[in-house]
Amino acid sequence: MLLKDVGIGLRFYAVGNTSSVGVWLTRAHGKLATRMKGHQRATSRLLGQADVFYTCELLFYARETRNVHIMKEVTPLAWRQRLREDWRACALASYLAWLADRSMPFGPAGEGFFALLEEGLDQVANRSAGPATLLRFEARWLALLGAMPEMGRCSRCGRALAAGEDGVPGADGHGLYCRDCAGEVVGAGEGAGSGWAALSGAGRAALAELAEAGLPERAGLPAGVYREVEAVLGRMVAGALELGAPSRERAAALEIVERREGEAGR
Numbered sequence: 001m002l003l004k005d006v007g008i009g010l011r012f013y014a015v016g017n018t019s020s021v022g023v024w025l026t027r028a029h030g031k032l033a034t035r036m037k038g039h040q041r042a043t044s045r046l047l048g049q050a051d052v053f054y055t056c057e058l059l060f061y062a063r064e065t066r067n068v069h070i071m072k073e074v075t076p077l078a079w080r081q082r083l084r085e086d087w088r089a090c091a092l093a094s095y096l097a098w099l100a101d102r103s104m105p106f107g108p109a110g111e112g113f114f115a116l117l118e119e120g121l122d123q124v125a126n127r128s129a130g131p132a133t134l135l136r137f138e139a140r141w142l143a144l145l146g147a148m149p150e151m152g153r154c155s156r157c158g159r160a161l162a163a164g165e166d167g168v169p170g171a172d173g174h175g176l177y178c179r180d181c182a183g184e185v186v187g188a189g190e191g192a193g194s195g196w197a198a199l200s201g202a203g204r205a206a207l208a209e210l211a212e213a214g215l216p217e218r219a220g221l222p223a224g225v226y227r228e229v230e231a232v233l234g235r236m237v238a239g240a241l242e243l244g245a246p247s248r249e250r251a252a253a254l255e256i257v258e259r260r261e262g263e264a265g266r
């Protein structure tokens, strides 16, 4: 069956001598892979038409029994050229694409993933991405994955947390607990002495706002709140993706946006 969709290139790899496989997050079919015959040949009509961070119109033969479909035609709709010329922007975009790829299985995706990735890459390509952009992307992505706990109540006893009350995020990256429950939950608040501690009321409010779809991006967060939220999101990403250790891709992207922010502030 010949299908048409719009996809964002997440990852490409060579197959055999001349073919390549592209992994895409598409608008209608979720995450899928297409084999592009002859893509690596200098004379290929597919050459330069498909790459990471591109948004492309895809025309492919769907093979129901396999994960890899056959690309017939691919037409770039947005190149995001700056992501190829500026290594910092590239590293940041790479993290967004990595997070999308790593967190989603092949197959249909829920509503919102494609639009969020498209928006995130556009922001990076348009130089408007700062540290808060990255955190907002993560918070909203985790919310779409269903991995963002409610910030207003305890994940265990369900009690609503008062404004300004601390919540204790699970050390495994899942859940947010009241002080009473935190002690009962294995791993919650573990390692508080090493800088891992409760999330303040201001931190909870900021994270809830970042995770909410449809809100305009606010200018930066206060430094203390930023630190809290950044640390909690790091745990949540590692928890949602079942990483054994904090993501190196994330650390690299954060270092870049934070350094840029510092330069702009001088």
Ligand SMILES: [Zn+2]
Residues within 6 Å of the ligand: 154, 155, 156, 157, 158, 159, 177, 178, 179, 180, 181, 182
């Ligand atoms: Zn509780």
